[in-house]
Amino acid sequence: MEIENIVANTVYIKARESGGQKKGKSKKWKSYLQFPHYSTCLSLRSEIDVSYGYIIEKQPIGKLLFQQFCEEHVQYHQCWSFLQKVEEYETSDDDGENRRHLAQYIISLLAPSESEEPSSSNDESSNWAHFLPEKVIDNCIKTADDAAHNSEPRSDIFAEAYRHVRNFLAAEPFKEFLNTVYFYRYLQWKWLEKRCVDKHTFRLYRVLGKGGFGEVCACQVRASGKMYALKKLEKKRVKKRHAETLTLNEKQILQRINSPFVVSLAYAYETKDALCLVLTLMNGGDLKFHLYNLSPGGFDEKRAQFYAAEITLGLQHLHKERILYRDLKPENILLDDYGHVRISDLGLAVELKDNEPIKGRVGTVGYMAPEIIKNEKYSYGVDWWGLGCLIYEMIDGKAPFRQRKEKVKREEVERRVREDQEKYSEKFSDAARTLCRGLLHKEPSFRLGCRKIGRPEDGAEELRAHPFFHTGDPITGREPVPWKKMEAGKLTPPFCPDPRAVYAKDVLDIEQFSTVKGIRL
Ligand code: ADP
Ligand code: MG
Ligand code: MG
Numbered sequence: 089m090e091i092e093n094i095v096a097n098t099v100y101i102k103a104r105e106s107g108g109q110k111k112g113k114s115k116k117w118k119s120y121l122q123f124p125h126y127s128t129c130l131s132l133r134s135e136i137d138v139s140y141g142y143i144i145e146k147q148p149i150g151k152l153l154f155q156q157f158c159e160e161h162v163q164y165h166q167c168w169s170f171l172q173k174v175e176e177y178e179t180s181d182d183d184g185e186n187r188r189h190l191a192q193y194i195i196s197l198l199a200p201s202e203s204e205e206p207s208s209s210n211d212e213s214s215n216w217a218h219f220l221p222e223k224v225i226d227n228c229i230k231t232a233d234d235a236a237h238n239s240e241p242r243s244d245i246f247a248e249a250y251r252h253v254r255n256f257l258a259a260e261p262f263k264e265f266l267n268t269v270y271f272y273r274y275l276q277w278k279w280l281e282k283r284c285v286d287k288h289t290f291r292l293y294r295v296l297g298k299g300g301f302g303e304v305c306a307c308q309v310r311a312s313g314k315m316y317a318l319k320k321l322e323k324k325r326v327k328k329r330h331a332e333t334l335t336l337n338e339k340q341i342l343q344r345i346n347s348p349f350v351v352s353l354a355y356a357y358e359t360k361d362a363l364c365l366v367l368t369l370m371n372g373g374d375l376k377f378h379l380y381n382l383s384p385g386g387f388d389e390k391r392a393q394f395y396a397a398e399i400t401l402g403l404q405h406l407h408k409e410r411i412l413y414r415d416l417k418p419e420n421i422l423l424d425d426y427g428h429v430r431i432s433d434l435g436l437a438v439e440l441k442d443n444e445p446i447k448g449r450v451g452t453v454g455y456m457a458p459e460i461i462k463n464e465k466y467s468y469g470v471d472w473w474g475l476g477c478l479i480y481e482m483i484d485g486k487a488p489f490r491q492r493k494e495k496v497k498r499e500e501v502e503r504r505v506r507e508d509q510e511k512y513s514e515k516f517s518d519a520a521r522t523l524c525r526g527l528l529h530k531e532p533s534f535r536l537g538c539r540k541i542g543r544p545e546d547g548a549e550e551l552r553a554h555p556f557f558h559t560g561d562p563i564t565g566r567e568p569v570p571w572k573k574m575e576a577g578k579l580t581p582p583f584c585p586d587p588r589a590v591y592a593k594d595v596l597d598i599e600q601f602s603t604v605k606g607i608r609l
Pocket of ligand 3: 299300433434435436
């Protein structure tokens with residue numbers, strides 16, 4: 089290994105380890121993190137989203153502050169605890185003692201046991217859920233009771249009660265919250281977040297990958313020590329390819345999306361030469377690196393299933409927001425420290441206004457759906473095609489319509505995509521084969537994920553029900569992927585990256601040899 093690469097890796101690994109601790113923080117930058125006086129921030133109120141659904145349910149800081157607010161008030165506190173317990177219940181293991189205990193505990197919150205002194209039942213603490221219709225409580229008790237006796241407790245027993253309690257908190261209590269110091273603290277955080285950043289805010293580390301318009305490298309906020317990835321889009325190159333609207337688009341879509349399965353945008357700024365996107369750092373590398381450098385021949389089916397499931401959830405989120413992704417391929421799927429994956433690179437993503445199909449030949453050769461190649465109108469189905477290609481590649485160790493490093497003209501690849509039936513080796517189980525077949529249906533209206541007409545996010549539901557997403561344990565039988573648990577980030581990934589390793593090519597190789605080919609804009 090070149091000495092330059094060793095140095096670059098060592099410095100990067102050190103920064104990663106110190107990230108968030110004292111070591112990575114710069115004294116000089118300390119004042120940068122100080123809160124301004126709250127009165128400075130009050131004007132922000134009119135500029136930001138002040139709904140319960142956003143602040144409390146989408147912003148971790150908001151959630152924490154609201155919890156602290158609730159803790160000061162007996163009734164609110166009990167409502168809050170109830171919501172937390174139900175969430176824990178819904179994402180806990182589908183069977184097992186733990187879940188039954190949780191159910192019992194939640195029931196005891198709803199209906200304090202009758203043996204208690206009658207006098208205590210009128211005080212605030214046992215009457216916290218007075219707004220809940222009797223019927224709803226009875227229903228919970230009954231279904232929980234049934235479940236405890238004959239089968240596995242269902243995950244949605246408390247859904248209705250949850251809705252009532254949530255709506256209670258979102259009304260008066262939330263209004264009260266908006267006039268407390270807790271909310272002012274939230275505004276202070278938002279103020280810090282909104283402040284200008286520029287290249288001096290960050291320390292730069294080694295390059296991690298190369299894209300069409302520039303490099304991606306690791307970086308660290310000087311003031312806090314937190315690590316990110318910095319994606320540079322060089323203005324010169326953007327101009328040369330007339331991609332100004334596309335790059336702006338990438339930023340705008342990224343800042344709208346907030347999903348654990350899609351890379352998040354933390355900051356954006358520009359320099360004289362480049363637009364810079366500061367993104368979630370994905371230390372585990374991209375799937376292309378894993379597939380071709382570390383696990384040649386493909387992943388085992390469990391691992392492929394896990395990634396496919398998380399990517400399906402990412403696509404579902406994008407489609408729900410009316411975003412078409414259009415660039416699924418292994419190098420755009422990245423692993424984090426724990427081995428969870430996220431979709432990255434929204435450079436080709438586009439919003440479908442009113443869900444109307446669109447036209448435009450964009451994508452990467454070998455992954456574009458037949459309807460794109462034929463220059464027809466297309467919709468969310470092109471992403472399900474892309475997922476089909478990706479799952480195929482994860483299992484077989486090569487893409488369905490093109491051998492790796494095969495010297496073949498673009499026209500030939502496109503002919504294969506339009507006309508040839510892909511072949512399935514013995515690496516595919518029955519379920520994997522039918523899934524890929526379904527996703528790689530040349531006619532979009534018959535394709536898996538496109539056959540139900542309804543909301544855009546329903547496509548993912550069709551996939552989620554496919555036998556491929558059942559865990560095939562021959563003894564306990566086949567059980568579906570625990571989707572709720574996966575959405576809550578509670579599943580342990582099948583492969584965990586080594587914290588001391590760098591999952592990227594050597595720095596010199598990236599700089600000198602990689603060019604990105606085959607992408608159409
Ligand atoms: P392009 O839009 O030009 O294809 P990408 O956003 O896909 O650029 O980035 C190129 C490569 O850089 C990726 O394939 C990946 O290896 C690396 N990379 C991109 N984003 C990150 C990130 N957030 N964390 C770690 N590596 C990244
Ligand atoms: Mg890319
Ligand atoms: Mg891109």
